[in-house]
Amino acid sequence: MTIGNSVTSIGEDAFTFCSSLTSVTIPNSVTSIGEEAFSYCSSLTSTTIGNGIKSIGKQTFYKCTNLETISLGNSLETIDSEAFKGCEQIIDIYSYAERVPTVQTSTFDGVSRKAYVWVPANRLSNYKTHEIWGEFDVQTIEVDDVNTSIVTIVPSDNSAKIIWPVVEDADTYEITITDQNGNIVCKLVFDSNGLLQSIAFGAPSRDNTNEAVQATGFRCEVTGLNAGTKYNYAIASKDATETVLDTKEGSFTTTGSIVIAVDNASVESKLTKVLLNGQLLILRDGKTYSIQGVEVK
Numbered sequence: 001m002t003i004g005n006s007v008t009s010i011g012e013d014a015f016t017f018c019s020s021l022t023s024v025t026i027p028n029s030v031t032s033i034g035e036e037a038f039s040y041c042s043s044l045t046s047t048t049i050g051n052g053i054k055s056i057g058k059q060t061f062y063k064c065t066n067l068e069t070i071s072l073g074n075s076l077e078t079i080d081s082e083a084f085k086g087c088e089q090i091i092d093i094y095s096y097a098e099r100v101p102t103v104q105t106s107t108f109d110g111v112s113r114k115a116y117v118w119v120p121a122n123r124l125s126n127y128k129t130h131e132i133w134g135e136f137d138v139q140t141i142e143v144d145d146v147n148t149s150i151v152t153i154v155p156s157d158n159s160a161k162i163i164w165p166v167v168e169d170a171d172t173y174e175i176t177i178t179d180q181n182g183n184i185v186c187k188l189v190f191d192s193n194g195l196l197q198s199i200a201f202g203a204p205s206r207d208n209t210n211e212a213v214q215a216t217g218f219r220c221e222v223t224g225l226n227a228g229t230k231y232n233y234a235i236a237s238k239d240a241t242e243t244v245l246d247t248k249e250g251s252f253t254t255t256g257s258i259v260i261a262v263d264n265a266s267v268e269s270k271l272t273k274v275l276l277n278g279q280l281l282i283l284r285d286g287k288t289y290s291i292q293g294v295e296v297k
Contacts (some may be wrong), residue, residue, distance in 0.1 A: 052073070059083060153252040159255065
C-alpha cells in the first residue's frame, strides 16, 4: 500500500489488525501517525516512513511479527515506547536522521540485537555510541556497485533508481534533484567507495541487488517522489579539494496512475501524458483524451 501525497496524518488504530497488509509507504506529506496505527499487521514485511514524520507513537507497529525492513525518514526525532515491540523478524533498520532519534528502552523489545542499523557515514559514531542504538550492528548506508559508463535514471511511481559511472580521481559524488520550480527535493553526497556521507531533504533506500563482475559505477534509489512528476537531476563529481571534475545533468518523469472520467465512468489506469500544440492530452488504449476526459479526435 502506498499512501497518497495528499494525506497529512494517520489516525490511531487506522490499520490495526489489517492482517493481509504486506508493505506500506508513508509519504513525506504525512506529519503524524497515531498510536497503534499499524499494530498487529501480521503480514507486514516492510515499511517506509517519509521525511515529514518527527515522531512515531506508542505501539505504532506493535506485534508486526513478520516485519523485516524499516526505513526511517531524516526528520524523525523520537520513537515512543513499544513502537516496534514484538517485531522479532526485523533484519534491517535504515535511519536517515542525522540527529540520532530518541528511543525508549522498550521501543525495540523483542527485536534481535543482531539486526543491522544502516546510517549516514558522518553519523556512524553517534549511533554506535548511543545507549540503545549502539546495541545493534550499526553500519554505513552504501550504494550498490554496478558496471556502467553512462548515467541512467529508472523512475517508478514514487521513486527513481539512479545509476552513474565512476569518474577518475573523484573523491565525492553529489547528486541533486530539483522540481520544475528549481526547489531542491534532495541532495545526496557519496564518497568514492559509494558510502553515503550526507543527505538533505529526501533520502535514498538501499538496493540489495549485487553485480558479480568488476564494478565501474554506483546505483542508489531515491524515494518519496510524487507520481507523474518531472524532476531535474545533476551529478557533480568532485576531487578532494572540492573542484568539480565532471557534471551530468538531465531530467526524468515518475510514472503513476491517474483517475479520469471517460464516457461518464471513472477509470483508473496507467496513462501517458503528452503536450501537443500547448495542450495537455492523455493517451489511453490507443485513444486520446483531454484532461477533462473528453475524447480528442
